[in-house]
Amino acid sequence: MRGLKMRVVLTGAALLLTLGCQQTAGPGVSQGASAAGSLTLRLKQEGDAALAKGDYETAALKLRQAVNQEPADMSLRYALGTALSHLNRREDTAQEFTWVVAQGLPGSQEAQIARRWLVSAGYPVETPETVVAAATAEPAVVPDSYTPKNRVKGKMEWPGVTPPETMIPVHVTLAGEESGNREFTKTRRFRLGRVYEFWDVPAGTYQLVAKAGDTVLWEQQIAVEADKDTLLDLSAANSRVSPREFPGSRTFDE
Numbered sequence: 001m002r003g004l005k006m007r008v009v010l011t012g013a014a015l016l017l018t019l020g021c022q023q024t025a026g027p028g029v030s031q032g033a034s035a036a037g038s039l040t041l042r043l044k045q046e047g048d049a050a051l052a053k054g055d056y057e058t059a060a061l062k063l064r065q066a067v068n069q070e071p072a073d074m075s076l077r078y079a080l081g082t083a084l085s086h087l088n089r090r091e092d093t094a095q096e097f098t099w100v101v102a103q104g105l106p107g108s109q110e111a112q113i114a115r116r117w118l119v120s121a122g123y124p125v126e127t128p129e130t131v132v133a134a135a136t137a138e139p140a141v142v143p144d145s146y147t148p149k150n151r152v153k154g155k156m157e158w159p160g161v162t163p164p165e166t167m168i169p170v171h172v173t174l175a176g177e178e179s180g181n182r183e184f185t186k187t188r189r190f191r192l193g194r195v196y197e198f199w200d201v202p203a204g205t206y207q208l209v210a211k212a213g214d215t216v217l218w219e220q221q222i223a224v225e226a227d228k229d230t231l232l233d234l235s236a237a238n239s240r241v242s243p244r245e246f247p248g249s250r251t252f253d254e
Contacts (some may be wrong), residue, residue: 040069044076051083059083074100078110085117094123095167122189152222153197154233156210160248161193168192168248170212174222178204192248201230208232216240 047062063080070076081096097114104111152174161168170192176184181204190196192212203226210218218234236243 040066040073040076043069044079047079047083051079054086056083056086060087060089072103074104074110078104078114081114081117090121091167091169094118094121098123098167123191149199149229150201150203150224150227151197151199151229152201152206152208152224152232153195153229154231155235156190156192156194156196157233157235158192158217158239158246158248159236159243168212170196170210170217172196172198172208172210174198174201175207175209176202176204177207177221180204181206196234210234212246215246217246 043062043066047059047066050056050059050062060080060083063076063083067073067076067080077096078100081093081100084093084096097118100114101111101118104114156170156172158168168191170190171187172190173185173187175186176182181202184202184204184206186198188196188198196210201224203224206222206224208218208220208222209216217239219240220232220234220238222230222232224230239246
């Protein structure tokens with residue numbers, strides 16, 4: 001993806017095929033908008049038509065209304081994410097595509113494209129084996145021949161936050177504080193309610209700062225030992241703010 005506009009790249013024929021014909025669904029997912037009744041079907045048709053014409057504002061509006069009627073329909077979620085990606089609405093796109101990846105069949109075209117967008121845009125993508133997070137200084141996927149070491153990791157939990165229903169991005173910065181590790185400074189983006197992780201962290205003392213928007217939720221000092229993982233769970237118990245000051249229902253733009 002180039003620049004800030006992370007768009008779903010599809011040929012015209014593939015776009016129409018995916019949005020108009022495919023009804024691949026995971027367990028518990030509706031098999032299509034037609035079962036939702038005439039209103040949902042009409043909204044889907046209007047949204048698909050606007051999407052095909054490049055009228056992404058109208059497409060996003062119609063498809064959002066359709067999703068509100070049928071929130072478990074993967075084809076609607078995928079179409080809405082596609083429209084939002086063309087509008088550079090990254091957080092909204094990530095929310096829809098995260099749902100598609102989590103609920104859809106792993107081999108479906110929708111899930112594959114949604115996963116590629118999330119990884120390219122730097123969003124963490126959960127898999128059954130691990131949590132994958134794209135970052136400029138680290139690979140998006142751990143190669144089979146490589147085992148991460150000296151990890152700093154833990155859960156980020158908050159009252160009222162249950163992914164993927166609640167999508168709150170948190171930027172976590174890990175910065176060295178000693179002469180031997182001062183050059184190690186990394187910032188990665190994760191989701192509140194999930195796992196954060198840094199790899200190959202040199203031994204030494206670090207400052208970890210986690211921010212949601214302009215709110216600093218955590219500021220912790222960490223001592224990392226050589227050849228050893230460091231576990232630090234982040235929760236309301238060790239946060240700088242209380243759940244009353246930072247309600248879990250809040251959402252943020254980039």
